[in-house]
Amino acid sequence: MKKINLKVKLGQRIILKNPVVLESGCFGYGEEYRDLIDINRVGAIVTKTITLKPRAGNLPPRLVETAAGLLNSIGLANVGIELFLKEKLPYLKKFSTPVIVSIAGEGSEEYLKLVQILNKEKIAGIELNISCPNIKKNLVIAQDEVETFNLVKAVRKKTELPLLVKLSPNVTDITRIAKSAEKAGADILSLVNTFSAMGIDSETGSPRLGGVVGGLSGPAIKPIALRMVWQVRKATSLPIIGAGGILSCNDALEFIIAGANAVGLGTAIFVNPHAYQEIITGLKKYLFRKAIYDVNELVGSLHEN
Amino acid sequence: MKKINLKVKLGQRIILKNPVVLESGCFGYGEEYRDLIDINRVGAIVTKTITLKPRAGNLPPRLVETAAGLLNSIGLANVGIELFLKEKLPYLKKFSTPVIVSIAGEGSEEYLKLVQILNKEKIAGIELNISCPNIKKNLVIAQDEVETFNLVKAVRKKTELPLLVKLSPNVTDITRIAKSAEKAGADILSLVNTFSAMGIDSETGSPRLGGVVGGLSGPAIKPIALRMVWQVRKATSLPIIGAGGILSCNDALEFIIAGANAVGLGTAIFVNPHAYQEIITGLKKYLFRKAIYDVNELVGSLHEN
Amino acid sequence: MLQIKAEIIENRELLSAIYYRLSLKAEKIARVSKPGQFLHIKVNPVGPPVSHGVNQEIFPLLRRPFSIHRVKRQNVDILYRVRGKGTEILSQRKKGQYLDVIGPLGKGYKLPDKGAKIILVAGGIGVASLYFLAEKIAPPPISGGFTPLEGEDRRRGVTHFTILIGGKKAENILCRDEFERLGGEIKVSTEDGSLGRKGLVTDLLSTFNLKPSSVIYACGPMEMLKKIAEIARSHRIFCQVSLEEHMACGVGACRGCVIRVKRERYKRVCKDGPVFNSEEIIW
Amino acid sequence: MLQIKAEIIENRELLSAIYYRLSLKAEKIARVSKPGQFLHIKVNPVGPPVSHGVNQEIFPLLRRPFSIHRVKRQNVDILYRVRGKGTEILSQRKKGQYLDVIGPLGKGYKLPDKGAKIILVAGGIGVASLYFLAEKIAPPPISGGFTPLEGEDRRRGVTHFTILIGGKKAENILCRDEFERLGGEIKVSTEDGSLGRKGLVTDLLSTFNLKPSSVIYACGPMEMLKKIAEIARSHRIFCQVSLEEHMACGVGACRGCVIRVKRERYKRVCKDGPVFNSEEIIW
Numbered sequence A, B: 001m002k003k004i005n006l007k008v009k010l011g012q013r014i015i016l017k018n019p020v021v022l023e024s025g026c027f028g029y030g031e032e033y034r035d036l037i038d039i040n041r042v043g044a045i046v047t048k049t050i051t052l053k054p055r056a057g058n059l060p061p062r063l064v065e066t067a068a069g070l071l072n073s074i075g076l077a078n079v080g081i082e083l084f085l086k087e088k089l090p091y092l093k094k095f096s097t098p099v100i101v102s103i104a105g106e107g108s109e110e111y112l113k114l115v116q117i118l119n120k121e122k123i124a125g126i127e128l129n130i131s132c133p134n135i136k137k138n139l140v141i142a143q144d145e146v147e148t149f150n151l152v153k154a155v156r157k158k159t160e161l162p163l164l165v166k167l168s169p170n171v172t173d174i175t176r177i178a179k180s181a182e183k184a185g186a187d188i189l190s191l192v193n194t195f196s197a198m199g200i201d202s203e204t205g206s207p208r209l210g211g212v213v214g215g216l217s218g219p220a221i222k223p224i225a226l227r228m229v230w231q232v233r234k235a236t237s238l239p240i241i242g243a244g245g246i247l248s249c250n251d252a253l254e255f256i257i258a259g260a261n262a263v264g265l266g267t268a269i270f271v272n273p274h275a276y277q278e279i280i281t282g283l284k285k286y287l288f289r290k291a292i293y294d295v296n297e298l299v300g301s302l303h304e305n
Numbered sequence C, D: 001m002l003q004i005k006a007e008i009i010e011n012r013e014l015l016s017a018i019y020y021r022l023s024l025k026a027e028k029i030a031r032v033s034k035p036g037q038f039l040h041i042k043v044n045p046v047g048p049p050v051s052h053g054v055n056q057e058i059f060p061l062l063r064r065p066f067s068i069h070r071v072k073r074q075n076v077d078i079l080y081r082v083r084g085k086g087t088e089i090l091s092q093r094k095k096g097q098y099l100d101v102i103g104p105l106g107k108g109y110k111l112p113d114k115g116a117k118i119i120l121v122a123g124g125i126g127v128a129s130l131y132f133l134a135e136k137i138a139p140p141p142i143s144g145g146f147t148p149l150e151g152e153d154r155r156r157g158v159t160h161f162t163i164l165i166g167g168k169k170a171e172n173i174l175c176r177d178e179f180e181r182l183g184g185e186i187k188v189s190t191e192d193g194s195l196g197r198k199g200l201v202t203d204l205l206s207t208f209n210l211k212p213s214s215v216i217y218a219c220g221p222m223e224m225l226k227k228i229a230e231i232a233r234s235h236r237i238f239c240q241v242s243l244e245e246h247m248a249c250g251v252g253a254c255r256g257c258v259i260r261v262k263r264e265r266y267k268r269v270c271k272d273g274p275v276f277n278s279e280e281i282i283w
Ligand SMILES: Cc1cc2nc3c(=O)[nH]c(=O)nc-3n(C[C@H](O)[C@H](O)[C@H](O)COP(=O)(O)OP(=O)(O)OC[C@H]3O[C@@H](n4cnc5c(N)ncnc54)[C@H](O)[C@@H]3O)c2cc1C
Pocket: C038, C060, C064, C065, C066, C067, C068, C078, C079, C080, C081, C082, C083, C084, C085, C086, C087, C088, C125, C128, C129, C243, C244, C245, C246, C247, C269, C274, D050, D051, D052
């Protein structure tokens, strides 16, 4: 039996055993899933987004289940970079799996400070969560080409670590943001973050989320996320971590065929912590059955007429 | 027992018996549902989008069911304005319900021609489906403020009929497009159209839709559509027909509380042609139970703290 | 065409466990149904929406189309194969529950002229609609509410027909007894040879002495229908095929279920079909 | 904490038809479960995903949390009320089927010191977790795999407890017999007076002679817990409450299930709770 290759390189320096990545915010700091997920078997992990100062997060309720989706308004609750480095990162570094640290700041100075702190750490890469507003201009960075370019460029100058940029789907044309990030020096693109959305309790006439508007994830958004990955694949040559509603191996295959070099699991972790393993096994079976043997050959292989 | 008022005015001249509108493309030319839907009981109907020339539409397959959603790539298949006026409109005019004719053109000249033709007809209004590309600039009109403004302005000059503009959700900030349409003289805003999305058959490695990319509708998109209606409510003072994933009375209530003056049913018609009646009955019960008595009082009543 | 809540009279697993026969009490639909027409069924349990904004109708979201298999007084039956989630959920519905059903939909088979040599060709679950057709062509001997073909003698076998049934294995061959009771001549083929002739049902058809006076009615997988259309064409035989496409509305409104045809470019399976003259189709 | 596919041993409707008791074979979970902890259950049928890209796991999408109600050898029971779609689907699962279960999760009740006057207060389905607690406090007479409280005498009634159970009507009062078998003193209140004292369970509590040596354990609706916290506070009684919030991960990772607390601002119900000291909470 021929050996199946699941190994994937994202840029020059991040090598994954397999293309399954655990996404930011859905795997906490890793420890929480200690008993359920074997980090050594996963392709890579992205930490909960870390900010300079600890953040308590948004008012509850923070979670609402929607039709085939999950609406959340966590509000970047996190322990802050200091505690993260002291108490959370050491645990994650015990594993053989690349650890990507997601960061966000209010304004580029905060991003740069975070990057400078992380430069001293042995981590696989930094992911810029740019779905936060630029406080000066009151505009979400990932929704603006110029803002994205400026931030990525500024960060690029300050770090040699592999740089991932996480794109927001709440845009008119995601390829323009992707190209801005590429031009500014991003190494890898990660897409998509959640869709801005809300729910209303008609009995009380109030928003279902304490934060009123939150982010929609899960199977509901899959067809839209998939379209975006496909578009970005055609618009840039950067490696892509594709995410948005992936639950099963079949979902993962769709993203890979559309052009994702790796696939991210967010909501799936909640639904089934074991999903990563089912997807890895499923990919192997599929590649064997199709006599492809190397997952990289599948990337972007969509037949278009 | 106090009488419940479901009557809704959209702008100066469109009066609906109740706030339930059957959306463009999902009710065909009305005749198809002759045996299942009593048009006289519906608030208003919007016809399938009509173009100047007949259009055969896109290559099949044109439909895919997704998680709580429907992905379609019909491609504006329609009989063209000439046959529409001759064979389809007469049927719809038999009812006491306002008929809004949806139109689309490739370039503003086609829109203007269509409007001039429709000016002679006794219809309740014209809805501009602006999710078509501007052929000159190869850019979807509804995705661009200036394009939207120019088109709506041009049409406004040529017609006294109530003018509806149907917004696309595939934008960074829907309020900007809404405000453009308002400034240019739109009477009513209709949102949302479908989300650009796709599906892939991992077995064959091909797109599931003949047209590769199609439009996502149904419950999956509801939380995003709802957020957009809420935003547009705050950004403009135009009447809104809110749509996107409404199946039940509860869904309709969410949209009304968020700010929709009327609610549109698209995919729901396929799922349950009788949904309109269940929603109307449900609204009455709700209003009675809450002692509100007039549905207009509910519009935009969301409690925000 | 009606939308009704129809009570389930029976939802019975057939021998091979992936096939089911569902009987619905649907008198008004029964009265007007014609062979080749279909029902559009919401397989989810009928019930009030739950709180919390998520409606139980959402999975699966769309209705599923099924050919009318049999009509008996107030009952309408379908015969179905469990294929994906929708049919799996349908197979779990129980007697006494209700289903939301729209029907009858579509244009059915054009009935044959007198004296025609009638050949029915079924692939797998394709027997479903052909059985209803056969009943009209050759009504069963006991008058049980079946409407015989107009001007047709009620005696069995007056209108003779042959039915070829093909499938992968013996367990995919359905309704043999039923067709026999109608007096049809039955030929079977299976791909693995476990029943009847080994091979494809189209091979079986090729062995026939086909004359221009023959008419073919076929229902089954696309490749089978395509092959049959070729055979019919080469023998200049009038041939009707029942097609499938994914559907949303089922009533002709959405233009989603189209297939490519020679003249108008596209026709809707739900409204212009599902039965088409094999000559119209771009295969 | 484990993720397992647990076989359903029983899923029994209780008297009032909206309550069910589900027994799962889950030995490893059974061994380590503590009163107040919970299971996070995927209520959908376990099975392979279907073709067509739509997975049957999607409705409902998230797991549902349920307190551990009872542990008996290899079995873990929950007691649940049908509330929305998830619990409705759960109520349809049958003996012999499997459920995907994660557990035990969360921090349970802090067990009382010796000699404390123990008062349990349950609102409706709140009895679920309190029964497991009561079993630890006052192990049942027949040694049936129940682990008695460390250093505790096995004889019934050695540790005395009182349980107050409140509900809307008589049919919302569950587990009276079970608590009686443990030797507890049982007081009941119903809002309509159809069983026990008419009124709220908090009114019942107010009639008690509460001393600082009392400890209260409460589980039920938020308003009830809030009232109890006030009573406990005014009597300077140590009081533990079990809270509910909508959950995604259930293991502390997503920060979604928080409640407002006095010091750290927010705590996670799933990981820092679900049992909290009533003093911590911002009610
Ligand atoms: C007019 C008409 C009559 C039909 N009559 C019968 C019948 O009498 N008995 C019967 O068993 N089946 C019949 N079918 C097919 C039946 O509708 C599908 O098997 C059913 O919709 C599958 O639903 P599902 O949710 O189980 O499968 P899904 O999970 O939706 O899909 C499972 C597989 O079936 C395919 N599929 C789904 N829907 C269709 C469709 N409409 N056409 C073709 N392939 C499809 C999918 O691509 C997939 O490969 C008919 C279809 C049509 C259009």
